[in-house]
Amino acid sequence: MQCSPVAALILSNSGAVRKCNRNWNAVLPARDKSFPKNANRAIRRTNTACRKLIRSVKRAATSAHSKILILDFGSQYTQVIARRIRELQVYSEIVRFDTPAAEIARLSPKGLVLSGGPASVYDKGAPHLDPEIFSLGIPVLGICYGMQLMAHHLGGQVEFSARREYGPGMLHVTNSSQLFDGIGEQIDIWSSHGDKITALPAGFRAAARTENSPFAAIEDPQRKLYALQFHPEVSHTPRGKEILQNFVYHICRCTMDWTMGSFIEEACARIREQVGDQKVVLGLSGGVDSSVTAALLHRAIGDQLTCIFVNNGLLRSREEEIVQRVFGENFHVRLKYVDASERFLALLKGVTDPETKRKIIGNEFIKVFQEATEELLEEDHRKSARKHGGYKFLAQGTLYPDVIESVSIEGNPAQVIKSHHNVGGLPEKMHFELVEPVRQLFKDEVRQAGLQLGLPKEIVYRQPFPGPGLAVRILGEVTPERLSILREADTIVVSEMESSDWYYRVWQSFAVLLPVRSVGVMGDQRTYENTVVLRIVESQDGMTADWVRLPYELLARISARISNEVKGVNRVCYDISSKPPSTIEWE
Numbered sequence: 075m076q077c078s079p080v081a082a083l084i085l086s087n088s089g090a091v092r093k094c095n096r097n098w099n100a101v102l103p104a105r106d107k108s109f110p111k112n113a114n115r116a117i118r119r120t121n122t123a124c125r126k127l128i129r130s131v132k133r134a135a136t137s138a139h140s141k142i143l144i145l146d147f148g149s150q151y152t153q154v155i156a157r158r159i160r161e162l163q164v165y166s167e168i169v170r171f172d173t174p175a176a177e178i179a180r181l182s183p184k185g186l187v188l189s190g191g192p193a194s195v196y197d198k199g200a201p202h203l204d205p206e207i208f209s210l211g212i213p214v215l216g217i218c219y220g221m222q223l224m225a226h227h228l229g230g231q232v233e234f235s236a237r238r239e240y241g242p243g244m245l246h247v248t249n250s251s252q253l254f255d256g257i258g259e260q261i262d263i264w265s266s267h268g269d270k271i272t273a274l275p276a277g278f279r280a281a282a283r284t285e286n287s288p289f290a291a292i293e294d295p296q297r298k299l300y301a302l303q304f305h306p307e308v309s310h311t312p313r314g315k316e317i318l319q320n321f322v323y324h325i326c327r328c329t330m331d332w333t334m335g336s337f338i339e340e341a342c343a344r345i346r347e348q349v350g351d352q353k354v355v356l357g358l359s360g361g362v363d364s365s366v367t368a369a370l371l372h373r374a375i376g377d378q379l380t381c382i383f384v385n386n387g388l389l390r391s392r393e394e395e396i397v398q399r400v401f402g403e404n405f406h407v408r409l410k411y412v413d414a415s416e417r418f419l420a421l422l423k424g425v426t427d428p429e430t431k432r433k434i435i436g437n438e439f440i441k442v443f444q445e446a447t448e449e450l451l452e453e454d455h456r457k458s459a460r461k462h463g464g465y466k467f468l469a470q471g472t473l474y475p476d477v478i479e480s481v482s483i484e485g486n487p488a489q490v491i492k493s494h495h496n497v498g499g500l501p502e503k504m505h506f507e508l509v510e511p512v513r514q515l516f517k518d519e520v521r522q523a524g525l526q527l528g529l530p531k532e533i534v535y536r537q538p539f540p541g542p543g544l545a546v547r548i549l550g551e552v553t554p555e556r557l558s559i560l561r562e563a564d565t566i567v568v569s570e571m572e573s574s575d576w577y578y579r580v581w582q583s584f585a586v587l588l589p590v591r592s593v594g595v596m597g598d599q600r601t602y603e604n605t606v607v608l609r610i611v612e613s614q615d616g617m618t619a620d621w622v623r624l625p626y627e628l629l630a631r632i633s634a635r636i637s638n639e640v641k642g643v644n645r646v647c648y649d650i651s652s653k654p655p656s657t658i659e660w661e
């Protein structure tokens with residue numbers, strides 16, 4: 075579809091910019107040597123102005139969502155609050171607790187939530203907010219520590235308590251607060267707080283009480299300030315979603331405009347704006363994040379995107395086939411398949427130390443990827459007379475939890491565990507400009523986007539798989555024989571988990587091959603063979619995990635199939651360690 079710049083302007087506001095966007099450059103009047111110099115200058119100036127105008131209209135169109143900002147005081151539930159609000163189809167973003175009021179006003183949210191946190195308002199170094207935010211006229215909901223801060227800054231009394239009150243309770247709603255509309259007189263709640271409020275700030279009234287506290291919920295409806303001593307965001311407060319709904323819809327008057335459909339449309343517009351007519355390269359691993367990123371970019375810029383899929387020889391059975399089928403054949407994404415398995419396996423020969431394995435694989439991946447982009451460029455130049463300026467952009471499936479600046483506050487369990495995985499990360503010196511179209515999304519949102527973009531369920535809901543692949547699941551040396559044993563065992567685990575409907579209920583389920591042989595008996599023969607461990611865990615985000623209490627019958631079936639069908643294995647063990655102290659992967 076072609077359109078004039080003015081039509082593009084109108085269409086960009088009406089949401090149809092996606093269709094017209096790619097071509098509006100082509101319809102701007104072109105300069106011509108036969109024109110007088112002045113005319114060419116005027117054309118250039120007008121075109122520049124047109125482009126600027128269209129960009130600014132598009133920016134305005136994509137940032138016009140209702141938005142709730144969450145000030146993070148270090149609670150382990152901050153991200154849960156953000157997700158709950160997004161589940162209400164309202165966009166929410168986490169910002170630092172000390173974001174100045176002027177900056178908040180500039181971001182123009184419809185409401186603010188002050189998260190909980192591990193500190194006491196009286197602690198030295200406790201996180202405090204800019205009190206001016208209470209005068210912005212924006213509705214505020216304080217939760218737990220956020221409530222105490224609100225009371226503390228507005229002239230109430232907060233009593234220090236060395237003992238935390240923790241666990242379930244009953245909330246009695248005492249006043250007809252808008253926050254509790256439609257909720258009834260009493261509800262189950264879940265609390266975790268130390269300090270408590272003993273005197274209300276001027277203008278406030280109690281909205282609900284518990285057995286231990288007359289001020290379990292307080293409000294100043296005139297100034298649209300609300301606060302809760304308990305956590306409405308956790309599942310142990312079953313009606314908490316309705317409380318958040320009342321705040322977000324009725325008090326903040328947000329519209330439900332955060333949907334995956336609108337996200338995809340806007341993300342495509344942003345990608346086109348960032349990339350223009352340049353080429354983009356993406357390292358496709360077959361995991362959810364890079365797959366959804368690839369599908370989104372393909373929707374936005376078609377063949378300007380090339381995906382590179384590196385077979386490092388450490389993949390699961392048929393992995394390269396699945397990725398090539400889904401992206402190459404079904405999606406028609408331009409895909410460069412690089413079989414570098416021999417290179418990786420040669421480098422891993424004789425290596426047994428886990429960290430050395432990881433380093434070798436990470437470094438080699440960078441080399442292979444770099445060579446692949448150079449080859450791509452050569453191929454492009456060979457195929458087409460019209461040379462392009464190279465692959466300037468690198469697309470990555472960075473997610474929102476990776477970009478939230480974590481608030482480090484003493485006593486916050488969320489800060490303790492740090493990820494060590496960056497295998498596959500490409501170095502800055504490669505001089506790519508990054509395109510990260512899903513960096514606003516949580517994992518569950520990425521999955522929704524993937525489904526909406528037409529990716530199959532087997533990609534969208536697949537379990538995480540580490541960058542260094544099966545190398546970190548083969549303890550000791552990685553050899554072609556050991557890889558083949560592990561692949562066969564792993565295929566059995568996956569197929570049994572799928573057919574028993576357990577695959578999608580757990581975080582990960584896989585096999586590990588130990589460098590341990592033991593004696594067994596098969597028929598009348600004594601055997602001396604390998605040991606396979608089953609690692610099947612549940613987790614929210616991979617940071618902590620617990621082993622899954624699988625039915626014995628299923629464990630028995632997996633064990634029997636592996637020892638009967640996989641040559642070289644005569645013993646199967648079940649790993650019953652949680653993380654911490656263990657990790658999910660064995661290396």
Ligand code: XMP
Binds near residue numbers: 539582617653656658
């Ligand atoms: P651990 O073993 O540290 O793993 O408990 C936590 C989660 O991260 C995955 N994992 C990796 N992912 N590159 C990745 O992309 C890696 O090097 C890597 N190592 C572990 C692991 O599968 C689990 O989901």
